[in-house]
Amino acid sequence: MRPREFDHDDVLRIAFDQFWRKGVRGTSLSDIARDAGVQRGSLYNAFGSKEALFLQAYERYAGDYLLALQKALGAGSLRKRLIAFFDLTITNFRSGSPPRGCPTTRGLMELGAAEGEGLDEDARRAFANLVSRITALVEDTLSTGAERGEFSGNPAAAALHIITVTRGLAVLERAFGDEPQLRKIAAHTIDLVLGRGAR
Amino acid sequence: MRPREFDHDDVLRIAFDQFWRKGVRGTSLSDIARDAGVQRGSLYNAFGSKEALFLQAYERYAGDYLLALQKALGAGSLRKRLIAFFDLTITNFRSGSPPRGCPTTRGLMELGAAEGEGLDEDARRAFANLVSRITALVEDTLSTGAERGEFSGNPAAAALHIITVTRGLAVLERAFGDEPQLRKIAAHTIDLVLGRGAR
DNA sequence: GGCATATTTGACACGATGTCAAAAACATGC
DNA sequence: GCATGTTTTTGACATCGTGTCAAATATGCC
Numbered sequence: 344m345r346p347r348e349f350d351h352d353d354v355l356r357i358a359f360d361q362f363w364r365k366g367v368r369g370t371s372l373s374d375i376a377r378d379a380g381v382q383r384g385s386l387y388n389a390f391g392s393k394e395a396l397f398l399q400a401y402e403r404y405a406g407d408y409l410l411a412l413q414k415a416l417g418a419g420s421l422r423k424r425l426i427a428f429f430d431l432t433i434t435n436f437r438s439g440s441p442p443r444g445c446p447t448t449r450g451l452m453e454l455g456a457a458e459g460e461g462l463d464e465d466a467r468r469a470f471a472n473l474v475s476r477i478t479a480l481v482e483d484t485l486s487t488g489a490e491r492g493e494f495s496g497n498p499a500a501a502a503l504h505i506i507t508v509t510r511g512l513a514v515l516e517r518a519f520g521d522e523p524q525l526r527k528i529a530a531h532t533i534d535l536v537l538g539r540g541a542r
Numbered sequence: 543m544r545p546r547e548f549d550h551d552d553v554l555r556i557a558f559d560q561f562w563r564k565g566v567r568g569t570s571l572s573d574i575a576r577d578a579g580v581q582r583g584s585l586y587n588a589f590g591s592k593e594a595l596f597l598q599a600y601e602r603y604a605g606d607y608l609l610a611l612q613k614a615l616g617a618g619s620l621r622k623r624l625i626a627f628f629d630l631t632i633t634n635f636r637s638g639s640p641p642r643g644c645p646t647t648r649g650l651m652e653l654g655a656a657e658g659e660g661l662d663e664d665a666r667r668a669f670a671n672l673v674s675r676i677t678a679l680v681e682d683t684l685s686t687g688a689e690r691g692e693f694s695g696n697p698a699a700a701a702l703h704i705i706t707v708t709r710g711l712a713v714l715e716r717a718f719g720d721e722p723q724l725r726k727i728a729a730h731t732i733d734l735v736l737g738r739g740a741r
Numbered sequence: 742g743g744c745a746t747a748t749t750t751g752a753c754a755c756g757a758t759g760t761c762a763a764a765a766a767c768a769t770g771c
Numbered sequence: 772g773c774a775t776g777t778t779t780t781t782g783a784c785a786t787c788g789t790g791t792c793a794a795a796t797a798t799g800c801c
Contacts, residue, residue: 345766345779366652368567371757385780387759444651448713452643452651453565455716471717500730504707507727511710514647517654518670528706531699535734543747544797570788584749586790 349381351389352403359400363443367397367453394454398469401450405473408435409480416480421488422537425505428481429529432509436516436525445513447473478506494537501536508532548580550588551602558599562642566596566652593653597668600649604672607634608679615679620687621736624704627680628728631708635715635724644712646672677705693736700735707731 357379361370372393376383390396415427436445447470454466482502488494494501512525556578560569571592575582589595614626635644646669653665681701687693693700711724 344768344777346768347779348766368652372759373757382779382781383758384760384782388779393758449651451713451716452648453567467717474714474717500726503723503727504730504734507710507714507731508703508706509710510713511706511708514650514709514713515673515706517650518666518673524702527699528702531703532706535703543745543799544749545799546748547797571790572788581748581750582789583751583791587748592789 347389349379349385354379354381354386354389355396355400355403358396359404359446362397362400362450363446364439367393367450372396394463394466397450397454398466401446401466402469404446405469409473409476412477412480416484421484421491421493422533424484424488425533425536426530428484428505429509429526429533433512433516433522433525433529436513437522442516442520444517445510448510448513449517474506474510477509478502481505496536505532505536546588548578548584553578553580553585553588554595554599554602557595558603558645561596561599561649562645563638566592566649571595593662593665596649596653597665600645600665601668603645604668608672608675611676611679615683620683620690620692621732623683623687624732624735625729627683627704628708628725628732632711632715632721632724632728635712636721641715641719643716644709647709647712648716673705673709676708677701680704695735704731704735 354375358370358375361375361378364370365374370393372383372386375381375396376386379386386396390399411431412428415431416424418424418427432445436442450466451470454463455470479502482498485494485496485498485501489496489498508528512528515521515528516525553574557569557574560574560577563569564573569592571582571585574580574595575585578585585595589598610630611627614630615623617623617626631644635641649665650669653662654669678701681697684693684695684697684700688695688697707727711727714720714727715724
C-alpha cells in the first residue's frame with residue numbers, strides 16, 4: 344500500500360481551526376487542503392466529505408473539551424465548581440480573535456438544520472451527545488453538592504437549566520459579543536440555582 | 543418604468559419559509575425563484591443578494607413575532623404572562639413539520655459567523671435588535687410585576703436571564719427535538735425566577 | 742406615438758462539491 | 772531483486788450555486 348503523505352491528526356486540527364473560525368459552510372475543502380498542504384482529492388479519499396471531516400475533527404475537540412470541563416467541575420465548593428464551569432465555558436466561546444463562539448452550538452445550528460439529509464443526523468447526534476455528557480457532569484456535581492448540603496433541589500432539573508443557560512450564552516455571545524454581560528448572566532444563574540446569598 | 547411582475551411581499555413570505563425550513567446556506571436562489579415563479583435574475587435585481595433577501599424577509603417576520611410576544615406578555619398575573627411568553631416561544635420553535643427551530647437563533651448562528659464580511663454584520667445587528675427588544679419587553683413585564691409585588695429582584699438581570707434561557711431552548715430544540723423537555727425547562731425557569739412555589 | 746426608466750432574460754465567469762480513472766508509491770511474496 | 776497488488780495521489784471532469792452584465796422588453800409620461 345502506498346503510505347499517506349499527511350498526518351491524519353494534523354489535518355483534523357487544521358480543519359477544525361478553520362471550521363471554528365469560519366463555520367462549516369464558510370470553509371471550503373480547498374481552504375483546508377491549502378492550509379494543510381494536501382491535495383483536495385486526498386481529503387475526499389481519506390474522509391469522504393466535508394461534513395464527515397468536520398465530524399471527525401469535532402469529536403476530537405469534544406473529547407478534549409469534556410476532559411477540561413471534568414477538571415473544572417472537580418475541585419472546591421459547589422459554588423466554586425460552578426464558577427469554574429461557567430468560566431471555562433465562556434472563556435472557550437471567547438477564545439481566538441475575533442472570538443469564535445461555541446463550536447458545538449455553531450455546528451449544531453449549522454448542520455442540525457437541513458431536513459432529511461443523512462449525515463446531518465449524525466452531526467446532530469454528535470452534538471447532542473456532548474451536550475448530554477456535559478449535563479450529566481453538572482448533574483453529578485449538583486448531586487454531590489446536595490449530599491454535602493450545598494444544594495437543595497432537583498439536581499437533574501437544575502443541571503438541565505444550567506446547560507440551557509450555557510447554550511443561551513453561546514447564542515448571546517454571537518449576538519452581542521459582550522463578554523462582561525455573559526459573565527454577569529453566569530453569576531446570576533449560579534445565584535439563582537444555589538439560592539441567592541448562599542455561599 | 544417597467545412594472546414588477548411579482549409581488550414583493552409574496553416573495554418575502556415564500557423566501558422566509560424556505561430559509562426557515564432549510565437554513566440560509568441550504569436554500570438557493572434558484573429554489574426561491576422556482577417557488578415564487580420569478581426569474582433568479584429578478585431577485586438579484588430586486589434584493590441584491592441572497593443575504594439581503596433573507597434580511598428583508600427576516601425583519602418582516604421579526605415585526606410580526608414581536609407583536610405576538612407583546613400580546614402574550616400583556617394579560618394576567620406575572621406568572622401567567624411568563625407562561626404565555628414561554629409557550630409562544632416554544633410553540634414557535636416547534637411549528638412546521640419537521641419543526642423548524644428558532645429563526646433568529648438559527649439565522650444568527652449561521653450568518654453572524656463569518657469574519658469581516660460586511661453584510662453578515664448587518665445580519666448580526668438585526669438579530670441582536672430583536673433579542674434586545676424582546677428582553678426589553680420581558681423587563682417591562684417584570685418591572686410592573688415588581689410594582690404589583692409579584693416579583694422581587696432585579697428586573698433587568700432577571701429579564702436577561704430569561705432571554706438567555708429562551709436562546710438555550712432554541713439550541714436544545716435542535717439537539718434533542720424533545721418538546722416536553724423544553725416545556726419542563728421553561729416551567730423550572732419560571733419557578734426559579736419568581737421564587738419556587740410563589741404564585 | 743416616442744422617449745426615459747426600470748425590469749426581465751439569458752449568457753457568462755467564478756468557485757465549491759464530489760467523482761473518476763490513471764499514475765505513483767510502497768509492501769509483500771517469489 | 773523484481774513483479775504484483777493495494778492504497779494514495781493527482782488532475783480532469785460534471786454539476787450546482789452565486790453574482791454580473793448587456794440586450795431585450797414593458798410601461799408611464801410628455
